[in-house]
Amino acid sequence: MQQEKIDNAVAAIAEQGFHIMEGALESALVDEVMDEIRRLEADAVPLSLQNRFHGFRTQRYYDVLNYGEVWQRLAIHPLILPVARAVLGEDCLLNTYGTSIIGPGEGAQRIHVDDGPFIASNSSLRDRPPTGAGQPRRSIVLNTMLALCDFTEAIGATRVVPGSNRLPYPRRDDEADWLAKSVPAEMPRGSVLFFEGQCFHAGGANTTEDRRYAVSIDYCAGYLRTQENFLLSLPRERVAAFPEDLKRLVGLSKSTGGLGHVYNHEPDALMQRVAMPATPQDGQGNPRESGR
Numbered sequence: 001m002q003q004e005k006i007d008n009a010v011a012a013i014a015e016q017g018f019h020i021m022e023g024a025l026e027s028a029l030v031d032e033v034m035d036e037i038r039r040l041e042a043d044a045v046p047l048s049l050q051n052r053f054h055g056f057r058t059q060r061y062y063d064v065l066n067y068g069e070v071w072q073r074l075a076i077h078p079l080i081l082p083v084a085r086a087v088l089g090e091d092c093l094l095n096t097y098g099t100s101i102i103g104p105g106e107g108a109q110r111i112h113v114d115d116g117p118f119i120a121s122n123s124s125l126r127d128r129p130p131t132g133a134g135q136p137r138r139s140i141v142l143n144t145m146l147a148l149c150d151f152t153e154a155i156g157a158t159r160v161v162p163g164s165n166r167l168p169y170p171r172r173d174d175e176a177d178w179l180a181k182s183v184p185a186e187m188p189r190g191s192v193l194f195f196e197g198q199c200f201h202a203g204g205a206n207t208t209e210d211r212r213y214a215v216s217i218d219y220c221a222g223y224l225r226t227q228e229n230f231l232l233s234l235p236r237e238r239v240a241a242f243p244e245d246l247k248r249l250v251g252l253s254k255s256t257g258g259l260g261h262v263y264n265h266e267p268d269a270l271m272q273r274v275a276m277p278a279t280p281q282d283g284q285g286n287p288r289e290s291g292r
Helices: 002-016 026-040 072-075 083-087 115-118 172-181 236-240 245-249 265-273
Strands: 017-020 094-099 141-147 193-196 214-220
Touching: 002 017, 002 193, 026 072, 072 094, 072 214, 072 245, 083 141, 083 214, 094 245, 193 265
Parallel strands: none
Antiparallel strands: 017 193, 094 214, 141 193, 141 214
16 A cells, blocks of 8 residues: 555656645654644744745744754655655655745745756756657656645645646746646645646645644755755764664765765765775875876
8 A cells, every 4th residue: 555655646746747645644743743843933943034935924944854853754754755766766865854834924935846946057957848748857856745734725735737847947927827827735634745846836825814834855866966955954973873764865875876975985984983084195195186
């Protein structure tokens, strides 16, 4: 049953650009995450900057792997990580990770794509058509929205445009039209919305008096530079205690193509405190030339 859910998600993502997996998160796990969010609020943990795009009534906590252990379990959940690896490759990385709590009165976000930061670094990709008639480009990002409450249109359910992973990227002058064509990803508490990096989407407007609680776990292909620099934001001793899958997700392994090595070794060697000189040296203690 678990593998069937994963397979169904991967197939739907390829076809429509998104998929809702109901009943993915155990109720007790959702309760743990909600308790942890309340603790972050009580401890006045800094929020990310609020602006027109990220919202002025939306709470976004990042660097969550520095807090309660439950954040570690979420990122490698057995119904989430296998989907990310099937879409992006076994060497995929954790790209960005935090809360998305939409408060009452928040307006709809503008339509956008989540592989946008990578496209911005390579503008020639923005206008490139899909690879073949009606075919999506190769996936480089997969985002998830974990519903910690019931997602309804009124409370600000994420809006998606079905099949948009097969379209050219949206332009600023037609974003309003795409938002009007989008549909709310309504789903019960404990569900997970998967959406591919090319899928047109936006946070919905919250017209209720309640907050829409969610967590966003965003993964990217292993050869990309991640949006969050986890190896700098996380203390070394904390990372050393992470489960192996999570170590790989934050960058403590080489990619399939060999990217991310340390002196041509797996970077996890650093966690084992392997003695390495500050400057690579030859057998006589002289600095060794690079590029050989």
